[in-house]
Amino acid sequence: MLNSVRSKQVIIITTMVVLVGFLFTRDVKGLIKPKEESKQMPAGQKTAVESNNTVSFSIEDASAIGRDFISSAIAKEILALESTYKNASGKAQLEQAKQLAQKWDDVEQAIPSAMYLEVVAKNEPVLTNWLAAGTRFLKGFDNTADSLVRPIMLQKANASFMEAMALDSTNTEAKTGLGVTIVNGMGAPMEGIMMLREVVEKDPKNLKANMNLGVFAIKSGQFDKAITRFKNIIETIKATPEAYFYLGTAYESLGKNTEAIDAYSTSKKLAASPTISNFIDKKVAELKNKR
Template sequence: MLNNIRSKQAILIVAILLLVGFLFSRDVKGLVKPKDESGKMPTTAQPTVTQLTIEEVSSTAKNLISNVTAKDISALESKYNAASSVERIENAKQLAQKWDDLEQAAPSAMYLEVVAKGEPTLNNWVLAGTRFLKAFDNTQDSLVQPVMLQKANASFTSALAIDSTNNDAKTGLGITIVNGMGAPMQGIAMLMDVVKKDPKNLKANMNLGMFAIKSGQFDKAIVRFNDIISNIKASPDAYFFLATAYENLGKNNEAIDAYLNSKKLAANPTLSNFIDKKVTELKNKR
């Protein structure tokens, strides 16, 4: 049984990694987790976080871009470091945008945090939190991940301190809690509250569906993703996760249909190759 669960985990993680960079959805680490004897999801302890500086995060990101672009970034950073407090915020905005344009979420988020601390508005804290979550999704670095998650949690908490009714902040905070910043059910309850007030909130619904998969509640995931597809948005990632849920219940025909819909909407060669292999595999199981 345990080997079967681990096998499903491996398949799902590989599949999700293929989606990173072009699908809306978040990368869910270790999608299928066994429940405890009471049938509840196990409580996740908060991670031990190593502090990272902007300089450290920036230095790592520069290894992933061209030397010319890295030099341009360094020049902007020198200007940022020499600036007065007011000018520094404007420079931080420029650096955040520059790093975001380069698809480097971690340093972008760090500079957005500087902006939010200097100009603590609801929008600035939500932007910082959202970018930290993106950085959490996009890195496999075991030191960077918990820092990004904790900072996302802190950013959304600051946003809710300004407006406790903001759905974007509540959704983001709920996601961080389920991913390790508290008891999973607390985060689920927060997302459910968002959906209750805003039934067509795509991000909250998507994450509830993914967390249903993560906890092995595939029937609930199927209902959730079918509702998303029918009433909110028929996206490639919604179809992909729907297929994943069907596959885990042995409903191979339904899984094949959903995978093919995902392939059609995404029109991505890497995902298409994966789905073609997956469909062939499922057809052989009929």
């Protein structure tokens, strides 16, 4: 019975972790398309979600997803650039891919940006290009709540970091990224954990590795370890809103509601995001009712 309750608790916390990751990556520099501007996707154009075929996920699919979150004016500009890209070849097309990757990144749309960075990396297979593609694919993984697109982003991130590791097995950014993909499902979790621990041993203030070790501690129900990890991040590396939120999540999981409220409230102040503020306000109200 106790194991059943604990399993249910971990499932709930894992769901929250995914949701929080999604919330903290939704700021789109004021270019979110208002509801009244939303348009139907052109006839015959399918996303990976609609086709239910992850293998055939294409740049067109990624672009369609990205356009759903930007203004119609920016979307029109990007469509023109993508038309030029399709009609170009060789070096001209490669330069166009670089421009489109940057354009999508400027409007915080990691999924299409990553797809163009992958094109760049395949044509210019150097370490920096594979790291850029892998990092953006991981951001795309965090940015979407779509259950079909998420594994595509994770698989592509894994492949990109594998390419980076093949070029330089000592690179901490590549090892961290690869470890994160493994922890999230691209292999045995402990293999990924060991990679992240190796990074932290070599670079104790590596924010990404430490954050992911803390998140995994929450997902696996090791809340005391998570608290220690996030407090260390806040005190010695960087006091980020995400670190405070996950600290609050760990405290809440142990029934330490006063400490959880303090951590959540600090996260809200640092994030300064209406979406996150509303989410935290509801969370804090729930906890206050339990006291």
